[in-house]
Amino acid sequence: MKTNKPKIAVLGCGWLGFPLAKKLFSEGFPVNGSTTSEKKITLLKENGIIPFQIILTENETQGAVYAFLEDSEILIIDIPPGLRHATTEGSVKIFVSKIERMLPYIEKSSVQKVIFISSTSVYPDTNKTITEETVPDPDSESGKQLVAVEKILQQNPSFKTTVIRFGGLIGSDRHPIKMLAGKQDLSNPGAVINLIHQEDCIGIIMKIIEEDVWDETFNAVTPFHPTRQEYYSKKANEMKLLIPTFVNDKPSIGKYISSEKIEKVLKYSFRKNNL
Incomplete structure (x- = not known):
């Protein structure tokens, strides 16, 4: 398919990356997509995505990484830290090492722009409103890794x-x-809850690409913030599930993530406002 749109490489065609890659292809972008599963190669190919099996470890990169990045102008990195249950101090650097091993490939490629999918877990629970001006201070292993990788990429x-x-x-x-x-x-x-629907995740990424907005950081959360008890009780009712119970023996601790910057800078309107 001939197109004047730039080629995009999606590193990590998982729960979000795969539908994102399909959306990009449907909008006329040539797309390379990576997966760790050999079984998923055919699925990517059937959806117009040029497939690559790439596996990143802290010690090596496996797969045709140069070919995956070849002729791509934009790289979208959407791989999870994968250390949700890690507790050892040394494990904090595993995800960082994976990305550091990718850097020489990216630097030698045609990639000019990178989108890195991070998380609001980089912010601690302080019962305050969180904006992009809030300094990250993660209290989890994965949050620490994400902050480190954000810096590595943005400072390159x-x-x-x-x-x-x-x-x-x-x-x-x-x-x-x-x-x-x-x-x-x-x-x-x-x-309060800080959730976002897959459809809006894809919409925001598409908007960044369309508007050519780079060297930025965005918090992306649907501007819909009922309390956990209110929201999950209502959802359980709607889905005919058992309603969870909560304890009120101590003050609640959380955070309120603002998406005001996305709405102002990207002029993005959330499609799934009532989650």
Whole structure:
């Protein structure tokens, strides 16, 4: 397919990366997509995405990384830190090492612009409103890794990097109430939710590319912030699941993530306002 749109490489065609790659292809962008699974190669190919099996470890990169990046102007990095249950101090650097091993490939490629998918987990729970001016101070392993990788990418002079810090990800096949249903004595009933639908995640990424907005950091959370107790009780009712119970024996601790910058700078209107 001939097109005057730049080629885009999507590193990590998972829950978000795969539908994003499909959307990019449908909009006329040539797309290279990576997966760690050999079984997914055919699926990517069937959806117009040029597939590559690439596996990153802290010690090496496996796969045709140069070919994956070849002729691409934009690289979207959407791979999770993957250390949710890690507890050892040394494990903090595993995700950082993976990205550092990718850097020489990116620097020698045609990539000029990078979008890095990060998370609002880089901010601690302080019961305050969080904006992009708030200094990250993560209290989790994955949050620390994400902040380190954000800095590595944004400080690299070989390309421009825009960071998107998404809130909790939900979609038609993914919702936290499915894990919380029927649970008892949940904490922080008064803390507000900071979620975003898959459709808006893709919409925001597309908007950044269309508007050519680089060297920026965005917090991306739907401007819909009921309390945890209010929201999850209502969702359990709607989905005919057991309503979780909360304890109110101590003050709730959370954060309120503002997406005002996305709405002003990108002029983006959220499509899934009532989650």
